[in-house]
Amino acid sequence: MTSSSRTAPIGVTGLGVMGANIARNLARHGHAVAVYNRSPQRTAELVSNHGRDGTFLAAGTIEEFVSTLEKPRRALIMVQAGAATDAVIEQLAGAMEHGDIIIDGGNSLYTDTRRREAELRERGIHFVGCGISGGEEGALEGPSIMPGGSAEAYEAVGPLLESISAHVDGTPCCAHIGPDGAGHYVKMVHNGIEYADMQLIGEAFQLMTGVLGYSPARCAEVFAEWNRGVLESYLIEITAEVLAQVDDATGRPLVEMILDATGQKGTGRWTVKSALDLGVPVTGIAEAVFARAVSGSRDLRAAATGLAGGELATTLGEALPGVDEQSFLDDIHAALYASKVVAYAQGFNQLTAGSEEYEWSLRPGELATIWRGGCIIRAQFLGRIREAYDADPALPSLLLDPYFRDAVEGSIGSWRRVVAAAALMGVPVPGFGSALAYYDSVRADRLPAALLQGLRDFFGAHTYERIDKPGHFHTLWGGDRSETTAG
Numbered sequence: 095m096t097s098s099s100r101t102a103p104i105g106v107t108g109l110g111v112m113g114a115n116i117a118r119n120l121a122r123h124g125h126a127v128a129v130y131n132r133s134p135q136r137t138a139e140l141v142s143n144h145g146r147d148g149t150f151l152a153a154g155t156i157e158e159f160v161s162t163l164e165k166p167r168r169a170l171i172m173v174q175a176g177a178a179t180d181a182v183i184e185q186l187a188g189a190m191e192h193g194d195i196i197i198d199g200g201n202s203l204y205t206d207t208r209r210r211e212a213e214l215r216e217r218g219i220h221f222v223g224c225g226i227s228g229g230e231e232g233a234l235e236g237p238s239i240m241p242g243g244s245a246e247a248y249e250a251v252g253p254l255l256e257s258i259s260a261h262v263d264g265t266p267c268c269a270h271i272g273p274d275g276a277g278h279y280v281k282m283v284h285n286g287i288e289y290a291d292m293q294l295i296g297e298a299f300q301l302m303t304g305v306l307g308y309s310p311a312r313c314a315e316v317f318a319e320w321n322r323g324v325l326e327s328y329l330i331e332i333t334a335e336v337l338a339q340v341d342d343a344t345g346r347p348l349v350e351m352i353l354d355a356t357g358q359k360g361t362g363r364w365t366v367k368s369a370l371d372l373g374v375p376v377t378g379i380a381e382a383v384f385a386r387a388v389s390g391s392r393d394l395r396a397a398a399t400g401l402a403g404g405e406l407a408t409t410l411g412e413a414l415p416g417v418d419e420q421s422f423l424d425d426i427h428a429a430l431y432a433s434k435v436v437a438y439a440q441g442f443n444q445l446t447a448g449s450e451e452y453e454w455s456l457r458p459g460e461l462a463t464i465w466r467g468g469c470i471i472r473a474q475f476l477g478r479i480r481e482a483y484d485a486d487p488a489l490p491s492l493l494l495d496p497y498f499r500d501a502v503e504g505s506i507g508s509w510r511r512v513v514a515a516a517a518l519m520g521v522p523v524p525g526f527g528s529a530l531a532y533y534d535s536v537r538a539d540r541l542p543a544a545l546l547q548g549l550r551d552f553f554g555a556h557t558y559e560r561i562d563k564p565g566h567f568h569t570l571w572g573g574d575r576s577e578t579t580a581g
């Protein structure tokens with residue numbers, strides 16, 4: 095795309111960590127970029143520090159920023175989700191014209207995106223709610239981009255966004271996701287899966303230290319080794335880096351000096367809230383969100399520190415007689431992989447349910463394709479997920495795909511040993527444990543839900559269904575206990 099030096103095909107406003115690097119990425123790809131930031135020094139710093147990346151057209155006001163854009167104007171917002179995004183949208187829309195396009199690249203809540211898209215459509219302005227993943231480095235080098243909105247808007251912004259996205263095997267990690275909030279919904283679930291993946295990695299680390307007595311440096315070596323196999327992924331790669339880091343001030347492993355309370359900005363929590371509304375069991379993501387909440391409950395944890403753990407096994411040999419160190423390490427690897435398959439299977443089921451609820455026609459295989467590169471959960475594994483959905487676009491669960499089925503069935507013994515050893519030694523593994531419980535639940539012939547139905551009918555006349563005939567039934571619990579047919 096060419097442009098004169100005084101106009102730009104796209105502008106970026108919000109030049110913080112992400113916005114500045116996306117603007118630089120655009121410039122490096124030969125697109126002139128209009129840039130504007132509320133605090134002018136950020137704009138000045140970007141242009142003076144990185145002017146050699148390409149053509150930046152610095153604007154001092156939002157009106158000047160908009161006037162620099164070629165028609166239809168394309169403005170990418172990279173500011174905090176919520177009120178800040180609404181404020182910037184309003185400023186832009188006030189200066190824009192019919193047919194112009196506002197792209198929100200922040201981590202906005204998909205329901206806000208649906209509202210904004212509808213409001214702006216009424217005003218003749220296209221709104222593209224666009225998930226962007228890759229962090230600071232990905233924004234510069236090539237993120238995974240998940241744009242929602244109308245097909246017409248995608249025609250106008252897609253080529254630009256695809257040009258700056260990561261590419262895997264020549265395919266851009268960017269595709270039109272679907273209407274209104276689809277892009278932000280997909281990014282939200284991506285982040286939910288990211289939470290689950292990180293929690294599982296954290297539990298693997300805790301098992302290595304708590305059961306095998308490994309130092310962070312030894313764990314770093316293990317993760318680096320694992321990154322050469324089926325677990326190969328950005329998160330495993332950076333786990334090895336973080337664990338190998340030594341604190342300059344103390345000479346100790348940095349991870350031992352970091353407060354063990356995980357922060358969150360909200361996307362994982364939103365994922366779980368949506369899953370609860372849709373009735374989709376995303377236990378891996380939920381456990382990860384709650385594990386962060388437990389870690390941050392400093393007062394509770396301080397008060398509970400003295401609680402007894404019971405008669406704990408103190409060595410692997412006591413917990414699992416006959417299991418040696420190397421085979422338990424292999425078990426952790428297998429359990430991590432199986433639990434990860436469950437977390438992704440659940441996340442993809444949520445995407446399917448969200449798609450049905452909002453009529454987005456999401457294509458799970460395409461989502462796996464654009465997550466193969468650029469984003470935080472990028473991994474070899476996503477190529478397998480794409481293959482699974484290519485083979486069967488209506489797959490009810492990744493657990494039923496032949497490749498993943500074999501992988502998980504081959505891990506079951508390890509998975510059970512790991513969860514058992516963790517329980518016997520008092521190492522908390524909510525992610526591993528809940529993933530195994532989910533697996534055992536979905537494959538079970540019978541669940542205790544029948545008893546729960548009986549109880550609900552007993553105290554609330556909520557009725558139950560029977561396995562031998564259709565209809566809804568109620569037992570006269572307070573009377574002669576005969577069964578009646580409910581309406």
Ligand SMILES: NC(=O)C1=CN([C@@H]2O[C@H](COP(=O)(O)OP(=O)(O)OC[C@H]3O[C@@H](n4cnc5c(N)ncnc54)[C@H](OP(=O)(O)O)[C@@H]3O)[C@@H](O)[C@H]2O)C=CC1
Pocket residue numbers: 107108109110111112113131132133136172173174175177178179181182199200201202226227228229230359
């Ligand atoms: N950091 C990350 O790894 C990722 C972040 N995101 C999302 O991208 C968005 C930006 O994140 P990030 O770059 O990290 O954030 P930063 O905190 O680094 O930058 C925030 C930017 O928003 C601007 N801003 C804030 N409030 C307003 C307002 N009311 N009006 C105008 N401008 C405002 C700030 O301007 P000023 O300089 O004047 O304060 C600044 O330029 C967020 O939605 C975030 O969730 C998405 C993927 C990854």
Ligand SMILES: O=C(CO)[C@H](O)[C@H](O)COP(=O)(O)O
Pocket residue numbers: 201226227228229285288357358359360361362470
């Ligand atoms: O979107 C992202 C990566 O994909 C951001 O890094 C996000 O902020 C991570 O979420 P949280 O801060 O809640 O851990």
